[in-house]
Amino acid sequence: MNWSWDVIWEYFPRLFDGVWLTLELVLYSALTGLAIAVPLALMRASKNRLVSALPWAYIYFFRGTPLLVQIFLIYYGSAQFDLIRNTSLWEIFS
Numbered sequence: 001m002n003w004s005w006d007v008i009w010e011y012f013p014r015l016f017d018g019v020w021l022t023l024e025l026v027l028y029s030a031l032t033g034l035a036i037a038v039p040l041a042l043m044r045a046s047k048n049r050l051v052s053a054l055p056w057a058y059i060y061f062f063r064g065t066p067l068l069v070q071i072f073l074i075y076y077g078s079a080q081f082d083l084i085r086n087t088s089l090w091e092i093f094s
Contacts, residue, residue: 044055062070078084 040055040058043051044059046052078089084090
């Protein structure tokens with residue numbers, strides 16, 4: 001097999017950009033998950049049944065469905081709502 005290192009060096013900056021983007025996405029998703037998880041955990045630990053019911057339902061739904069199904073529901077299912085189509089969120093989902 002004949003390797004051409006020129007191709008690797010040519011596209012290395014683009015690969016590095018992809019690594020940087022991946023690290024950014026991991027950081028943002030971890031911070032978002034933490035911001036959601038802490039309040040939900042505190043609500044779930046509450047002795048009040050009304051307060052703990054919302055996080056129970058949220059956890060039950062997201063633990064019970066595969067991630068691919070959740071992605072399809074968010075990405076493809078959001079187009080049916082006028083609220084999404086008439087806001088700047090439509091630029092993300094379209």
